[in-house]
Amino acid sequence: MMGQRIPIKTRAEIEAMRESGRHVAEILLILRDAAKPGVTTAELDIIAAKEIEARGLTSSFLGYDPGGLPPYPAVVCVSVNDEIVHGIPGKRVLEQGDLLSIDFGIHYQGFHGDSACTIPVGQVSEEARDLMETTHDALYKGIEQMVPGKRLSDIGHAVQTRAEAAGYGVVRQFVGHGIGRVMHELPQIPNYGRPNRGPRLVSGMVFAIEPMINAGSEGVRMLDDEWTAVTADGELSAHFEHTVLITDDGPEVLTRVEGSH
Ligand code: MF3
Numbered sequence: 001m002m003g004q005r006i007p008i009k010t011r012a013e014i015e016a017m018r019e020s021g022r023h024v025a026e027i028l029l030i031l032r033d034a035a036k037p038g039v040t041t042a043e044l045d046i047i048a049a050k051e052i053e054a055r056g057l058t059s060s061f062l063g064y065d066p067g068g069l070p071p072y073p074a075v076v077c078v079s080v081n082d083e084i085v086h087g088i089p090g091k092r093v094l095e096q097g098d099l100l101s102i103d104f105g106i107h108y109q110g111f112h113g114d115s116a117c118t119i120p121v122g123q124v125s126e127e128a129r130d131l132m133e134t135t136h137d138a139l140y141k142g143i144e145q146m147v148p149g150k151r152l153s154d155i156g157h158a159v160q161t162r163a164e165a166a167g168y169g170v171v172r173q174f175v176g177h178g179i180g181r182v183m184h185e186l187p188q189i190p191n192y193g194r195p196n197r198g199p200r201l202v203s204g205m206v207f208a209i210e211p212m213i214n215a216g217s218e219g220v221r222m223l224d225d226e227w228t229a230v231t232a233d234g235e236l237s238a239h240f241e242h243t244v245l246i247t248d249d250g251p252e253v254l255t256r257v258e259g260s261h
């Protein structure tokens with residue numbers, strides 16, 4: 001694709017992104033542990049906001065304005081069951097058996113980190129577990145493609161192939177993205193597509209890869225809050241995301257610490 005200039009990070013920038021990624025990973029682990037039956041989604045937001053404050057970070061999400069929408073009102077996105085992405089924290093009480101997606105991003109020393117995971121609240125159905133595991137696996141199939149010399153569309157192709165092999169629907173309406181000094185940099189990274197298209201991948205590029213996979217069809221419907229995306233058919237959805245650096249030695253997941261997804 002002509003004219004797409006994908007930022008290449010310097011060594012110093014990469015060091016800063018490792019730090020912001022580590023904070024994201026650590027806080028996501030805290031949120032995962034806190035997400036138990038009886039806890040409200042607003043309580044998860046408060047826990048995340050306290051960590052942001054204590055660590056001297058800034059939220060990437062709070063006040064985020066993609067244009068034409070009300071600014072995003074919280075520091076995490078919490079999407080339950082048929083909610084795909086961008087669920088707004090509130091009074092909803094988590095229940096045993098819920099499938100919960102938590103999406104979290106911060107800004108630190110000039111750079112953003114962005115990651116998401118889907119977790120079971122207590123015990124979930126076999127169907128929910130399979131969707132969750134498949135989506136996680138699809139994320140890593142995409143990450144595996146992040147080596148110099150591969151092309152951009154190889155990532156989405158690998159994600160789509162894994163998800164569709166399991167009979168699931170790949171959400172088209174939301175995509176992964178370059179990430180750095182701004183949360184959404186070039187390029188956009190769809191979770192589907194034909195292989196061997198688009199720019200060559202180069203060491204020093206950093207992408208947030210984030211498949212959203214539906215148990216049923218890929219169709220999306222928006223709620224009246226203008227942010228929450230739900231499955232059109234009411235079936236479950238899962239979402240995993242990592243911020244990943246391309247290096248000559250292969251992909252380096254910046255938003256992972258011991259115990260992370
Ligand atoms: N991971 C999501 C994305 O890249 C997070 C955005 S949440 C928002 O779109 F609140 F900032 F919109």
Ligand code: CO
Pocket residue numbers: 114115176177208210241
């Ligand atoms: Co993202």
